[in-house]
Amino acid sequence: MSIRLLIKASIIAGFMMLCFSANASDLSKRQSELKSIQTQINKQKSALKTTDKQREKLLSLLRSDEEAIASAAKKVNSTKNNLAQIDTKLAELKIRQEELENLKITQQKTLSKQLSSAYLAGNHDYTKMVLNQQSPATIERMLAYYQYLNNARMKSINELKQTLTELDEIKVSQTSKQQQLTQLVSDQQVQAKHLSQEQNQRQLTINELQRTLNSKGAELEQMQIEEASLKRVVEQALRAMKDNPSMEGFGKQNGKLKWPTKGRVSASFGSQRSGQVVWKGTMLSAPEGQNIRAVSGGKVIYADWLRGFGLVMVIDHGKGYMSLYGHAQTLLRKPGDMVKTGEEIALVGRSGGQSEPGLYFEIRHKGKAVDPARYCR
Numbered sequence: 001m002s003i004r005l006l007i008k009a010s011i012i013a014g015f016m017m018l019c020f021s022a023n024a025s026d027l028s029k030r031q032s033e034l035k036s037i038q039t040q041i042n043k044q045k046s047a048l049k050t051t052d053k054q055r056e057k058l059l060s061l062l063r064s065d066e067e068a069i070a071s072a073a074k075k076v077n078s079t080k081n082n083l084a085q086i087d088t089k090l091a092e093l094k095i096r097q098e099e100l101e102n103l104k105i106t107q108q109k110t111l112s113k114q115l116s117s118a119y120l121a122g123n124h125d126y127t128k129m130v131l132n133q134q135s136p137a138t139i140e141r142m143l144a145y146y147q148y149l150n151n152a153r154m155k156s157i158n159e160l161k162q163t164l165t166e167l168d169e170i171k172v173s174q175t176s177k178q179q180q181l182t183q184l185v186s187d188q189q190v191q192a193k194h195l196s197q198e199q200n201q202r203q204l205t206i207n208e209l210q211r212t213l214n215s216k217g218a219e220l221e222q223m224q225i226e227e228a229s230l231k232r233v234v235e236q237a238l239r240a241m242k243d244n245p246s247m248e249g250f251g252k253q254n255g256k257l258k259w260p261t262k263g264r265v266s267a268s269f270g271s272q273r274s275g276q277v278v279w280k281g282t283m284l285s286a287p288e289g290q291n292i293r294a295v296s297g298g299k300v301i302y303a304d305w306l307r308g309f310g311l312v313m314v315i316d317h318g319k320g321y322m323s324l325y326g327h328a329q330t331l332l333r334k335p336g337d338m339v340k341t342g343e344e345i346a347l348v349g350r351s352g353g354q355s356e357p358g359l360y361f362e363i364r365h366k367g368k369a370v371d372p373a374r375y376c377r
Contacts (some may be wrong), residue, residue, distance in 0.1 A: 058209040063305050065202040066351040070311055070330035072195040073347060081189045086181050093174050100167050105277065106161040114153045175216045206353055228306025230280075233306055237314045237322055238367050240301040247298055247318025250363070252374050257295045257376045260325060261286050261348055261359050269371040280369035281324065281362030288329060288357035292346040293340070294339045295363075295376065296324055303331045309360060310351025315339060326360035327352050 154206025250257070263286030267279050292311050294315055301322070302314035309326035312331065341344055351359045363372045 041144050042069045055212045062205050067197045073330040076191045097170050103161045110280045111156040157192050229307045237301050249319025250320035255377050259376045261292045282372045284359045290348040291344050294345050297341050300337045320366040322364050324362040
């Protein structure tokens with residue numbers, strides 16, 4: 001081989017070595033970058049899993065908080081109703097007491113007159129009347145008259161005794177009711193304090209939960225999960241619905257039903273909620289603790305806490321119609337209960353993580369959501 005060829009071969013070999021060295025260095029660099037990206041991705045996946053776990057734990061805690069609020073609110077509502085009943089009973093007792101006091105005075109006057117008349121008439125001796133040779137007919141009439149007067153006096157005395165006895169019973173009942181009233185007021189103060197503490201705890205949980213929903217995408221995903229949960233409940237309710245001839249549904253009630261609670265429409269049926277998610281019912285803004293009433297008679301087929309909707313009640317009205325009430329503070333009826341039109345079934349609340357109190361209300365026919373405004377005036 002010539003020197004020229006050797007030099008040429010050396011140059012080519014050196015160039016190839018340089019290229020290989022450069023390619024190896026670049027490959028190593030890209031492999032290092034890939035590993036770094038994979039590490040970041042794994043960290044993000046781990047962080048997402050951690051966030052999801054935290055969110056699930058917080059949702060579980062939120063449910064516990066809201067169920068505790070529901071229990072406290074139910075006691076407060078029961079105490080409030082008992083207070084109203086005792087106030088009514090005390091008012092009735094007072095009216096009856098005044099009636100009896102007036103009756104007692106009248107009875108005492110009547111008895112006093114009867115006793116005065118008997119005294120003025122003097123003692124009538126049967127023997128004297130016979131010795132005076134009064135006719136038997138006269139004697140019989142006199143005896144009948146005296147017996148009548150005596151019976152009248154005895155009746156007046158017995159009536160007065162009954163009046164006095166009832167007055168004493170009313171006074172005892174009033175004292176007992178007043179003691180109950182005092183105890184209920186004390187209980188209500190304790191219950192209100194407990195309710196406030198539970199609501200504060202719930203707010204702390206919501207604040208933590210909100211930190212895990214730090215993007216619109218996460219919020220949308222959450223809504224989609226909530227909607228899927230509601231769909232499962234509706235399917236469950238459909239399976240629980242049974243034909244009952246006494247329940248006629250809403251077929252003839254277009255525009256005649258009353259809304260379940262008084263409030264302002266804050267979100268209407270069909271309006272956009274977030275992204276592609278739309279409202280399947282109506283949101284009514286209303287004061288917390290306000291009564292929620294059944295829009296029509298039916299049977300409760302679901303009453304429990306549901307993710308995103310809080311405390312929810314579903315009522316079967318027959319003919320494939322059902323009504324749904326969400327975000328309640330507490331539920332006052334349980335599955336299997338029959339309810340009447342206008343009957344109190346729950347209280348307005350903020351359950352399900354709501355920041356403002358209100359009622360989420362749906363009407364469905366054979367599982368399909370329909371605009372409640374078609375049926376409620």
